Amino acid sequence: MEKTNLTRAFDSFDEQWSPRVAAELNGQAVKLAKVEGEFVWHQHEDADELFLVRSGELTIEFRDDPDVVLEEGELLVVPRGVEHRPVADEEAEILLFEPGETQNTGNVQDDELTQTERRDLA
Amino acid sequence: MEKTNLTRAFDSFDEQWSPRVAAELNGQAVKLAKVEGEFVWHQHEDADELFLVRSGELTIEFRDDPDVVLEEGELLVVPRGVEHRPVADEEAEILLFEPGETQNTGNVQDDELTQTERRDLA
Numbered sequence: 001m002e003k004t005n006l007t008r009a010f011d012s013f014d015e016q017w018s019p020r021v022a023a024e025l026n027g028q029a030v031k032l033a034k035v036e037g038e039f040v041w042h043q044h045e046d047a048d049e050l051f052l053v054r055s056g057e058l059t060i061e062f063r064d065d066p067d068v069v070l071e072e073g074e075l076l077v078v079p080r081g082v083e084h085r086p087v088a089d090e091e092a093e094i095l096l097f098e099p100g101e102t103q104n105t106g107n108v109q110d111d112e113l114t115q116t117e118r119r120d121l122a
Numbered sequence: 123m124e125k126t127n128l129t130r131a132f133d134s135f136d137e138q139w140s141p142r143v144a145a146e147l148n149g150q151a152v153k154l155a156k157v158e159g160e161f162v163w164h165q166h167e168d169a170d171e172l173f174l175v176r177s178g179e180l181t182i183e184f185r186d187d188p189d190v191v192l193e194e195g196e197l198l199v200v201p202r203g204v205e206h207r208p209v210a211d212e213e214a215e216i217l218l219f220e221p222g223e224t225q226n227t228g229n230v231q232d233d234e235l236t237q238t239e240r241r242d243l244a
Contacts, residue, residue: 001187006195025170025199026221028150048147065123073128077147097219099148 029100042106056092151222164228178214
């Protein structure tokens, strides 16, 4: 059985806002992403999404709730159907737990950041 | 929305081999556990289980495969139906990602370490 080392996994790619599948289980996926700047406002109609910050700082903005600032070692679940926008002033490394088929921009299908194909770790 | 700080969450309990639910999403749970010594050999018939080491070192032993040693920042998925035994020489802090209803000792229902009730973070 093959383990995954998060440091080496994050070192293996540079692209931002482009989650890599690091593990799959029970129909869910653990994805790794590097993020910087403002993502697109979006929501996932049928999927809760967990954010866990590995390094740096990530702000999750909400339309109707206060922003949540996640620092290293902090996690947040964004419930399905809740519009949100991840923002990072400097590059942050994050883990996502969500269904394997969840698309990064959710209901927004035509953004320049929309990821149309699954990407695995190299 | 409430974030969870992993350092504070692990500081909030001392009991070993007694996972605390830190988050729930899509029928799955993120659980935090402190572990030390040898756990019981067991398997989960219907659930894959992810181990992610937050601090320390965790060895996952298998009947038919080589042991996997997980250090800080390393993760492994143990597929459903695969008998395994977690072992830690010194206390380790780990995150588990698995269905919310998964019991810690799996098919072994009467071990002294079997956790019969869900436990949440304080």
